[in-house]
Structures are given as C-alpha cells and as structure tokens.
Amino acid sequence: MPTYIVLLGPPGVGKGTQAKLIAESTGLPHISSGDLFRENIKNETGLGKLAQSFMNKGELVPDDVTIRMIRERLSRPDCKGGALLDGFPRTTVQAVALVGLLAEFDGIVNYVPYITSSEPILIERLSGRWTCKAQGHIFHEKYNPPQKAGVCDFDGSQLYQRDDDRAETVIRRIQVYFAQTAPLITYYRERGLLSEIDGAQPVGKVNADLLSILRQ
Ligand code: AP5
Ligand code: MG
Helix, strand or coil: EEEEEECCCCCCHHHHHHHHHHHHHHHCCEHHHHHHHHHHHHHHCCHHHHHHHHCCCCCCCCHHHHHHHHEEEEEEEHHCCCCEEECCCCCCCHHHHHHHHHHHHHCCCEEEEEEEECHHHHHHHHHCCCCCCCCCEEEEEEECCCCCECCCCCCCCECCCCHHHHHHHHHHHHHHHHHHHCCCHHHHHCCCCCCCCCCCHHHHHHHHHHHHHHHH
C-alpha cells in the first residue's frame, strides 16, 4: 500500500521546511501545490498567469484547476509508493476530491500532521524568509540563515523574497487560511487521522515530533 501524508498548517508554520526533511528521510516525493504554481508562473504558462492573479492577492486558486494540477502530478511514476502533500488540500472540496484521486492509485490518506503556531510567529517567519530560485530551498534571515547572504547553500542559486510575503498579503493569507482551510482540522480529526505538532519549536524538534508520528 502506498503512503500518503497531508501536511496541514497555516502559512509560514514550516510545512515546506519540514516536507523537504521528511522527503529526504522517507524517500517520498514532496508535492507542494504552491511550488507547482510558482513553477508555472516562472514558465509563463496559462495556469501560471491564472494562479498569479490569485496568489498576489493572498487568495486561493480555484479548486477545479488546483485539483487538476495535483491529479496530473500524482499520476506520475514517482508517486506510485505514495507522496507527501504540502499545501493541498486547502478546502473541503479539495479534501473530498483527494479521496477520489487517491482511490485511482489504490491509496488513502494515511497521516495528517497538523503543525500549529501563533500569528506573530507566522508573520515573523514569512517576513524573514528567503527562497532559492532554482529548487525552492528555504532559509530565514534569523532562524536559518544561508552561509552567504542571498545565495543558496545547496545549489548556489540566487535567493529571493516571495511576492506574497509582503505584509498586507501575509495578513490576507492568514485570514483565508482560517476561513477556508481550518475546517480541514475538524474534517481530518473526525476521521482519526490528525496529529497535532507544536510548530513554535526549533526546526529539529518539529522534525523529530513529525517522524515519531509517521513511525506509529
Ligand atoms: P504556499 O506556497 O503553499 O504557501 P503557504 O501555505 O502560505 O505556506 P508557506 O509556503 O508560506 O509557508 P510554509 O508553511 O511552507 O513555511 P516554510 O517552511 O516556508 O501557497 C502560496 C499560494 O498558492 C496560496 O496563498 C494560494 O494562493 C496558492 N495555493 C497553494 N496551494 C493551493 C491550494 N491547494 N488551493 C488553492 N490555492 C493554493 O517556513 C517559513 C519560514 O519560517 C522560512 O523562512 C523558514 O526558514 C522558517 N522556519 C520554518 N520552520 C521554522 C522553525 N521551526 N523555527 C524557526 N523558523 C522556521
Ligand atoms: Mg511552503
């Protein structure tokens, strides 16, 4: 049976940071809906243009195009043994669609680690985040600084600050999270899949807590 993990949590809590670490230790492919949209924006595709108009405002991209994009990604051979989903699902419609998508690959959602934190911490993390242009490696100017400012430790590419990490967009993303994504906490808790993790801890401690959940 393949293993599918859904990483749940507000913007800036550390989903991407943890997903990269779990992908390394489990070998599961890391599928980030945000990264897939940013890849499309970089390649100037039709989907990228559409997604950008929502992302710049801190709003969610419509469910139908998002679900189609994830379906295509999950159908690739590297997801045969499962996958680590970061940022999808983000609405109840997406969560219900995911059940159908995984059924096509004889899979179910096995784990939903829910990483929590307070709003001031989220804002501080997003405002100090620097992301690698080539592969999306994640740094923080205070908590996880690169060895050389502006340069990725892993591939030497340039670091940039995401457009949607501007203060006003961050506030909107957090509002959208509480209105549209937070209902998934109850959705997955009712299905016995949710495990809560304190995301205010240092990266290594959050990772240790996550791995212990995945071993259960
Ligand atoms: P997406 O890219 O998914 O953004 P997000 O959910 O807002 O989350 P972030 O990537 O901002 O934060 P993160 O939790 O990954 O934190 P990170 O590890 O980087 O989505 C962007 C947009 O795309 C959405 O707004 C929407 O428009 C669209 N979209 C995406 N998916 C969609 C969907 N399914 N449906 C519709 N629309 C969708 O960490 C943040 C910072 O904190 C970093 O600097 C990091 O170094 C630092 N840090 C991490 N952990 C710690 C720690 N423990 N201690 C100290 N610092 C830490
Ligand atoms: Mg992320």
